[in-house]
Amino acid sequence: SQKIEQNSEALNIQEGKTATLTCNYTNYSPAYLQWYRQDPGRGPVFLLLIRENEKEKRKERLKVTFDTTLKQSLFHITASQPADSATYLCAMSDAGNMLTFGGGTRLMVKP
């Protein structure tokens, strides 16, 4: 069955460092991969979308890579700040707006 896996353990890093979050998938050939941020008690907020024919996408301090051979996406936040603390979700879509989400990784950035 299709599976999207993110590290369920929280990632703790120091302010100013680069945070790297991993998203692995199996039995799936997504056309698009998206990353969302979710704060407690709120709905997810869209961050970045990367297509299967793109290797890398950047937006300000965020960078996403998509390796269809390794079946993996990496999400980087450079110069991390305490305000970046949240749960980050990766999601994949190969049919319309039907997104399949990973379990999310909680990021804690300490000052």
Place this chain on the structure above:
Amino acid sequence: KAGVTQTPRYLIKTRGQQVTLSCSPISGHRSVSWYQQTPGQGLQFLFEYFSETQRNKGNFPGRFSGRQFSNSRSEMNVSTLELGDSALYLCASSLGGSRGGRTDTQYFGPGTRLTVL
């Protein structure tokens, strides 16, 4: 532009009851999707409506149903509630688009927290 709004924000029901949740999308958005979020299963897709028609459906029992009105507002209904239906129900809207919305940015509402006792 106002964001996606969901009502009510919190709801407590008992087993066997039914519940209706409401979602108002961003003005101009024609696609509305519903998701269930639980600690154990994470975020799971329920269904998507576009121009009053169900366009995609997730793997949930028939007790979960929805509809969309001509103004794109959507409602979701759960009948014969079970304890396991306790969850955060999220609605997301997007433009929709002629390609089935595959690259649409989805905007999520704050969710409705449903507790079934």
